[in-house]
Amino acid sequence: xxxxxxxxxxxxxxxxxxxxxxxxxxxxxxxxxxxxxxxxxxxxxxxxxxxxxxxxxxxxxxxxxxxxxxxxxxxxxxxxxxxxxxxxxxxxxxxxxxxxxxxxxxxxxxxxxxxxxxxxxxxxxxxxxxxxxxxxxxxxxxxxxxxxxxxxxxxxxxxxxxxxxx
Numbered sequence: 001x002x003x004x005x006x007x008x009x010x011x012x013x014x015x016x017x018x019x020x021x022x023x024x025x026x027x028x029x030x031x032x033x034x035x036x037x038x039x040x041x042x043x044x045x046x047x048x049x050x051x052x053x054x055x056x057x058x059x060x061x062x063x064x065x066x067x068x069x070x071x072x073x074x075x076x077x078x079x080x081x082x083x084x085x086x087x088x089x090x091x092x093x094x095x096x097x098x099x100x101x102x103x104x105x106x107x108x109x110x111x112x113x114x115x116x117x118x119x120x121x122x123x124x125x126x127x128x129x130x131x132x133x134x135x136x137x138x139x140x141x142x143x144x145x146x147x148x149x150x151x152x153x154x155x156x157x158x159x160x161x162x163x164x165x166x
Contacts, residue, residue, distance in 0.1 A: 022067075023116050023119045025064075025119040028047055029047055029063075034156070038148060040155050040159050041159040041163055045066075046062055046064050046065060046078060047063055048159060050148055050155075051123070054148075054151075056126050056127060056131060056144065057126065057151060058151060058155065059124070059125045059126070060089065061124070062082050062089065062121060064082070069118045069119065070108055070120050071108075074120070085163070086104070086122075090102060091162070095158060096155055099128055101128075102125060104125075106122050107123075
């Protein structure tokens with residue numbers, strides 16, 4: 001297998017939030033304006049936010065509000081809320097984008113590929129048949145046809161309708 005080098009992601013993976021000197025999930029949890037950190041929904045124990053370096057349109061992450069490195073550290077309430085949100089997130093993404101499938105997963109620990117190894121989070125990615133096209137194969141580039149603000153405006157009302165306004 002050929003490696004695909006993504007040096008543009010290195011800055012993202014190694015950074016902390018410049019303003020708060022904390023991780024992106026903690027900064028998102030503290031943000032007064034949801035659009036400032038692309039927080040689609042905030043619950044009692046978790047938040048749902050967009051990935052700023054998406055692998056597909058609608059790539060979102062569910063993260064606890066508390067800075068826990070692993071689900072083994074999390075409270076039962078936080079774990080339950082996250083689990084209950086999964087089918088809702090899938091429904092919203094299906095309604096908004098009509099994907100053919102989904103990838104869901106966590107990378108726990110830096111060696112497992114976690115960009116933010118100290119704050120666990122669940123990735124939810126919509127997928128389509130053939131979504132790895134010639135650009136990914138030939139040019140090592142992934143095409144994302146929708147920008148983050150448009151994705152935010154599309155998904156936030158759908159999540160609020162299902163999970164309630166906060």
